[in-house]
Amino acid sequence: MIEDVPVVDAVVHGYNSPPETWKHPLAGVVVDSLYNRYHRIFSPRDDPKWILDRHRFERVGPELLEHALFAESRTDFAVYHDIPLYGMYEQGASPLWIGREMRERNPDRVAVFGGIWPGHPDPVGEVDRLVDEEKVVGLKFYPYDIYDGRGETVRMDDVDTVFPILEHAQRRGIRSVAVHKAIAMVGCPVGPFAPGDLDNAFLAFPELNFQIVHGGFAFLEDTALQLSYYPNASVVLEGASAYLVNSPLRFAEILSAFVRAGAADRIIWGTGCTALHPQPLLDAFWEFQFPDWMIEGYGLPPLTKELKRKILGGNIARILDLKVTPDPAERELAEPWTGGAAVPA
Numbered sequence: 001m002i003e004d005v006p007v008v009d010a011v012v013h014g015y016n017s018p019p020e021t022w023k024h025p026l027a028g029v030v031v032d033s034l035y036n037r038y039h040r041i042f043s044p045r046d047d048p049k050w051i052l053d054r055h056r057f058e059r060v061g062p063e064l065l066e067h068a069l070f071a072e073s074r075t076d077f078a079v080y081h082d083i084p085l086y087g088m089y090e091q092g093a094s095p096l097w098i099g100r101e102m103r104e105r106n107p108d109r110v111a112v113f114g115g116i117w118p119g120h121p122d123p124v125g126e127v128d129r130l131v132d133e134e135k136v137v138g139l140k141f142y143p144y145d146i147y148d149g150r151g152e153t154v155r156m157d158d159v160d161t162v163f164p165i166l167e168h169a170q171r172r173g174i175r176s177v178a179v180h181k182a183i184a185m186v187g188c189p190v191g192p193f194a195p196g197d198l199d200n201a202f203l204a205f206p207e208l209n210f211q212i213v214h215g216g217f218a219f220l221e222d223t224a225l226q227l228s229y230y231p232n233a234s235v236v237l238e239g240a241s242a243y244l245v246n247s248p249l250r251f252a253e254i255l256s257a258f259v260r261a262g263a264a265d266r267i268i269w270g271t272g273c274t275a276l277h278p279q280p281l282l283d284a285f286w287e288f289q290f291p292d293w294m295i296e297g298y299g300l301p302p303l304t305k306e307l308k309r310k311i312l313g314g315n316i317a318r319i320l321d322l323k324v325t326p327d328p329a330e331r332e333l334a335e336p337w338t339g340g341a342a343v344p345a
Helices: 023-041 064-068 096-105 123-132 162-171 196-202 220-229 240-247 249-259 278-287 292-298 304-318
Strands: 009-010 078-079 110-113 138-142 144-147 152-153 176-180 211-215 233-236
Touching: 009 110, 009 304, 023 240, 064 078, 064 096, 078 096, 078 304, 096 196, 110 233, 123 162, 138 240, 162 196, 196 211, 196 220, 220 233, 220 249, 240 249, 249 292, 278 304
Parallel strands: 009 078, 078 110, 110 138, 138 176, 176 211, 211 233
Antiparallel strands: 144 152
């Protein structure tokens, strides 16, 4: 909690993807890009303590992740996302078991989204397994993967493969679907990461809330238009929030587009921890304000404490019907990346 504002990190990951889990040569290229071109670049430039060493970065376990969130930052609740890159990594790039163990250890502080791949031999049955056995509160789709050396694209408007999954998920009580967009994997085509294929899914499933994960990191105008057109579209700031520390003007451009789209009640905080440590981003967002010239030029409302309250936790708590019990705001924070050793895959 920051002052009296609860904090929910709507997308966190446990990147347990060392070389022994790689199923395709590109898997190592993606891990290297995530570490050197994202983690190291977007972490605070003036303090190396926020950089997680490469060995542990590839071998995250529940202890390291939960400590970073709940002991080293002001995060009160986290939503763990499986990353369904099952063709490139054994158990995916952010294995579901890490989120499950985190939730077992912190039952009042963790919820889990389960990854789903339409090419699964029985995707509808997998939805049942995720709901019944894994107790997930949402599904996570990824737009591209590599199976048996061949790239495969998932389109959210595919009526033959994706729509039956969404229909069954609704019948099983799932109300939220997260879709990775905007941040393309190095070495893969950019097209599948554009958000346009979501349009018909928004229309076909008005009772589902679709979370555009990384929205605005690329395709900003397209994403803002979707937020203005579709009331069941929401956007997670994971990716955009990475700009807060070193490139705050870029973050201002992204957030202002979403606010101007009338989506203040559908903008959701996320850091992608362990891709970045959450606390520097939280500190920067709490102090962040739109520049005066942007407020005047775009006709923006002030970024008030109440709007930050919605973004930092209120919106996702409403969407997922979460019961969030805040930690005391005055508690002392542990040093970054001091919880838990690297774990084997």
